[in-house]
Amino acid sequence: xxxxxxxxxxxxxxxxxxxxxxxxxxxxxxxxxxxxxxxxxxxxxxxxxxxxxxxxxxxxxxxxxxxxxxxxxxxxxxxxxxxxxxxxxxxxxxxxxxxxxxxxxxxxxxxxxxxxxxxxxxxxxxxxxxxxxxxxxxxxxxxxxxxxxxxxxxxxxxxxxxxxxxxxxxxxxxxxxxxxxxxxxxxxxxxxxxxxxxxxxxxxxxxxxxxxxxxxxxxxxxxxxxxxxxxxxxxxxxxxxxxxxxxxxxxxxxxxxxxxxxxxxxxxxxxxxxxxxxxxxxxxxx
Amino acid sequence: xxxxxxxxxxxxxxxxxxxxxxxxxxxxxxxxxxxxxxxxxxxxxxxxxxxxxxxxxxxxxxxxxxxxxxxxxxxxxxxxxxxxxxxxxxxxxxxxxxxxxxxxxxxxxxxxxxxxxxxxxxxxxxxxxxxxxxxxxxxxxxxxxxxxxxxxxxxxxxxxxxxxxxxxxxxxxxxxxxxxxxxxxxxxxxxxxxxxxxxxxxxxxxxxxxxxxxxxxxxxxxxxxxxxxxxxxxxxxxxxxxxxxxxxxxxxxxxxxxxxxxxxxxxxxxxxxxxxxxxxxxxxxxxxxxxxxxxxxxxxxxxxxxxxxxxxxxxxxxxxxxxxxxxxxxxxxxxxxxxxxxxxxxxxxxxxxxxxxxxxxxxxxxxxxxxxxxxxxxxx
Numbered sequence: 001x002x003x004x005x006x007x008x009x010x011x012x013x014x015x016x017x018x019x020x021x022x023x024x025x026x027x028x029x030x031x032x033x034x035x036x037x038x039x040x041x042x043x044x045x046x047x048x049x050x051x052x053x054x055x056x057x058x059x060x061x062x063x064x065x066x067x068x069x070x071x072x073x074x075x076x077x078x079x080x081x082x083x084x085x086x087x088x089x090x091x092x093x094x095x096x097x098x099x100x101x102x103x104x105x106x107x108x109x110x111x112x113x114x115x116x117x118x119x120x121x122x123x124x125x126x127x128x129x130x131x132x133x134x135x136x137x138x139x140x141x142x143x144x145x146x147x148x149x150x151x152x153x154x155x156x157x158x159x160x161x162x163x164x165x166x167x168x169x170x171x172x173x174x175x176x177x178x179x180x181x182x183x184x185x186x187x188x189x190x191x192x193x194x195x196x197x198x199x200x201x202x203x204x205x206x207x208x209x210x211x212x213x214x215x216x217x218x219x220x221x222x223x224x225x226x227x228x229x230x231x232x233x234x235x236x237x238x239x240x241x242x243x244x245x246x247x248x249x250x251x252x253x254x255x256x257x258x259x260x261x262x263x264x265x266x267x268x269x270x271x272x273x274x275x276x277x278x279x280x281x282x283x284x285x286x
Numbered sequence: 287x288x289x290x291x292x293x294x295x296x297x298x299x300x301x302x303x304x305x306x307x308x309x310x311x312x313x314x315x316x317x318x319x320x321x322x323x324x325x326x327x328x329x330x331x332x333x334x335x336x337x338x339x340x341x342x343x344x345x346x347x348x349x350x351x352x353x354x355x356x357x358x359x360x361x362x363x364x365x366x367x368x369x370x371x372x373x374x375x376x377x378x379x380x381x382x383x384x385x386x387x388x389x390x391x392x393x394x395x396x397x398x399x400x401x402x403x404x405x406x407x408x409x410x411x412x413x414x415x416x417x418x419x420x421x422x423x424x425x426x427x428x429x430x431x432x433x434x435x436x437x438x439x440x441x442x443x444x445x446x447x448x449x450x451x452x453x454x455x456x457x458x459x460x461x462x463x464x465x466x467x468x469x470x471x472x473x474x475x476x477x478x479x480x481x482x483x484x485x486x487x488x489x490x491x492x493x494x495x496x497x498x499x500x501x502x503x504x505x506x507x508x509x510x511x512x513x514x515x516x517x518x519x520x521x522x523x524x525x526x527x528x529x530x531x532x533x534x535x536x537x538x539x540x541x542x543x544x545x546x547x548x549x550x551x552x553x554x555x556x557x558x559x560x561x562x563x564x565x566x567x568x569x570x571x572x573x574x575x576x577x578x579x580x581x582x583x584x585x586x587x588x589x590x591x592x593x594x595x596x597x598x599x600x601x602x603x604x605x606x607x608x609x610x611x612x613x614x615x616x617x618x619x620x621x622x623x624x625x626x627x628x629x630x631x632x633x634x635x636x637x638x639x640x641x642x643x644x645x646x647x648x649x650x651x652x653x654x655x656x657x658x659x660x661x662x663x664x665x666x
Contacts, residue, residue: 076499076502077502077503100499101499102470102497102499102500103392103394103472103497103499103500104429104467104470104497104500105500106397107392107398107399107429108430110397111397111428111429111430112430138599138600139599140629140630142630143629143630153545155543155545155546156543156544156545157541157542157545157546157597157599158545158546158549159545160599160629161549161597161628161650164597181544181545183394184392184397210548213394213395215395234549236548236549236552237548237552238552238555239533239548239551239552239555239561240548240551241531241533244531244564246529246547246548247529247543247544247545247548247564247566248544248545249499250394251544251545251548255412255415256412256416260552276556277549277552277553277556277650277651278549278650279649279651
């Protein structure tokens with residue numbers, strides 16, 4: 001067991017013929033993920049990697065493949081349309097890797113998707129990895145091993161760092177979920193914590209947060225009131241100055257909200273062990 | 287991206303929001319001219335991209351054109367919170383009855399735009415929010431439906447606006463929504479929106495922020511960017527697609543990934559050092575990008591040591607190491623470099639760099655300690 005993706009995931013790739021899309025499709029297929037089709041408008045009928053059919057629309061791909069998830073690798077200005085299209089075609093799980101989507105677009109996408117009962121992961125995220133079963137995204141497959149620790153994070157390479165430290169200690173992950181670094185995204189910490197709480201395979205959870213917004217505080221409240229499984233955490237950006245966007249669109253302390261100190265305080269008050277540096281996180285759970 | 291007051295108010299005016307008559311001036315002479323055209327009393331307002339202009343002496347009332355010239359001269363010589371005043375806005379003075387706060391911004395937690403209003407306008411809204419949260423009302427807007435007039439009336443009622451003004455207020459609210467939506471603003475703020483003695487609603491001050499991620503479809507706004515508030519190195523970094531923020535410490539950082547870059551700063555601090563910057567060099571091993579990043583970090587003369595923290599995933603560490611070697615050869619840095627490579631092919635990468643006169647480290651903690659030591663030694 002795992003959450004969101006496993007060996008039964010039948011994946012579409014939107015933007016499959018682009019540089020990024022093709023590169024990562026190759027990596028995902030090599031990992032063993034079932035990539036059943038790709039979408040590039042105007043290239044329907046072509047094939048990639050000799051065995052993956054390309055369609056003109058998500059609807060056509062869905063009809064011909066019975067896909068149950070899609071991943072988006074299109075440039076930021078086209079990504080909102082790609083998300084709307086996937087939702088309209090009835091794909092229940094959408095993963096958007098694209099960075100730089102305008103926040104006004106994301107507010108429209110999120111409010112529309114909420115009416116459709118569709119789960120969106122991202123945007124601006126590394127995607128999902130269920131070690132040994134499916135890689136749906138850009139997380140390097142070789143840095144994690146299967147196990148019982150659920151990992152959820154707003155970051156990319158920082159997450160890899162933690163997965164790698166876990167692997168070095170022989171600690172494996174049930175599923176790793178990158179929810180992304182944007183201020184408005186599809187899935188937040190509480191959603192994923194809830195899934196981990198209900199996943200029999202997940203016994204412990206690592207949550208990697210950062211400055212900006214109040215999702216970590218909401219997570220702390222959820223952990224305090226609803227979770228039985230132990231959670232360890234790390235919050236990046238303790239030295240970040242207020243008012244500056246630290247790389248991620250959502251990583252900004254503004255209006256007196258979003259500091260690392262506040263988040264750490266809330267998490268510790270909820271009984272979460274908060275690491276001083278990322279290499280320490282796995283040791284807090286062993 | 288922030289817009290100046292005069293830029294914001296010009297946009298407001300285009301959308302039908304009443305603003306005071308006035309114009310921007312770059313010299314005292316020009317200011318006098320504008321004041322003469324306007325006649326009567328005028329306000330001379332510094333145009334800098336920070337709050338607290340009034341307290342800093344950057345907003346003054348002038349009785350006539352001669353005084354406006356004099357005040358403009360003084361204000362144009364000011365530096366407010368480190369930013370030089372390059373322009374002043376000359377507005378006709380208004381007779382004010384009441385000051386209101388009114389803005390539309392993003393509520394990231396609600397994932398919707400929100401109208402924020404308060405009868406206690408003209409002051410810092412964050413102070414009002416902290417001291418007197420009951421005086422602020424918020425109404426969320428469905429991004430798919432847009433602002434509806436009844437919602438604007440709800441706001442008018444919420445701030446006890448007399449009925450006579452509801453119609454004008456609703457018009458202003460709908461116009462501000464159009465501004466916010468069509469410019470991809472993350473903030474469109476009128477503070478204060480005043481009721482004048484002549485019983486008119488006027489946007490006396492304006493502030494806008496535009497989403498950088500939407501500038502591709504806002505070419506006219508993109509050209510309005512004032513880079514005064516950015517450090518020159520930050521402007522240079524933007525050209526290379528690097529995310530760089532200057533800080534006050536002496537340990538430069540070059541890291542791949544924003545979260546890991548913030549973390550590297552934090553760990554430097556944890557071991558007693560102070561980071562000199564945030565820098566996300568992005569994925570890939572492009573030596574040109576690495577060289578540009580290295581040059582940018584070293585333009586900060588406070589930097590006494592540089593920490594490279596690279597996690598090799600799909601990009602292999604040996605490729606990154608080669609990129610670093612090419613960049614080192616080009617930039618020839620004179621301060622010690624601490625490098626930590628981890629992940630795919632880290633061992634090969636480390637070997638390549640061992641002969642490059644760099645200090646190597648295996649863990650982030652170790653790398654931070656070594657860079658703190660190196661910076662201390664270098665500072666002596």
